[in-house]
Amino acid sequence: MTQPAPPGSYILRDLNEVGLPDHVSWFPQTLGWKIVGVVALIILVYCLYQYTRRWWQNRYRLEAIKVAESLSLDDPKFEYKLFVIIKRVLGHLNEKHQALYGDDFIKVVNEFPVKQPLTLEPILGQSWVSSLTSQKACLVNSDKEKLKLFCLNWLELHQNKEIQ
Template identity: 30%
Template sequence: MSSTAALVPPDPSGQLKPLQELPLPDTVSYVPQTIGWVLAAVVLMVAVGVAIWIGRRRREKQRYRRVALTELASIEASLASARADPEQRATALADIPRLIKRTALAVVPREQVAALTGSEWLAFLQRTHGHFDARSGALLALASYAPRDVVAAIPEDDAAALIGHTRDWIERHHVEV
């Protein structure tokens, strides 16, 4: 015996035979029936598209920061592995000022920043929201122009502070063009 037969009440007199099942209503359409909902959906899709476009544009504009931070991380790793090798340490420390200059050149017109050196360069870094003080500015100049043995002799604490200031500047600088 099937399970559906148990659900049907017995009808010995046949009175239920002419009855029919009630028809089920049509399925409800998910398509909006009024123009207002269509317009709301279009406006929402346009807003999402504009937000995605702005986000991609902003991400592309900030790409130079990600590249610079990646290079700074490799410089930092090179410094960590170069504790015993003064030549490698001097090379890594000399790469820091070059990285800062290249990062600045990525967003500032070359005429404004390429020729800056010494106190003018340090003033530019401070003006663009860098936390470079006189000590870290002197370390930048030392790493740029001093002989390699002098650069290799920079204490680890000073090197770590210079890397911290560099990372902070790369992440937070704002340039008025």
């Protein structure tokens, strides 16, 4: 088989093929746009670093909230488990708080800096501390609900001085 001959028309005889144009670069050609791009990239990396650092320093808070939310009011050791969660968070924030118990514990929780005013009712605090040592002083479900709500709010709103 033979190849077909190109058209022999007198109109197409002197026709030259036109090549494709060069591609247009998306990379900026002026120095000013390169500087703006580098500055924007530096700002983006810095913001990502700050976000990651804040997340890393606050991960204890998210874990404590998750564990506290999972506690059941019907659990016989509800008060103790909630106490351990708050105490571990306080110990994480300041090693001096690891030995706290009783009125000192309630005082530190109430005086700890928070973003919004938040205090544990003195009667509920005393009942909570006494329920930790005596099975006769168990909290009723309404008090357990108030205590759990207070602890969740405290975990969310307390301020860590290192993060600010």
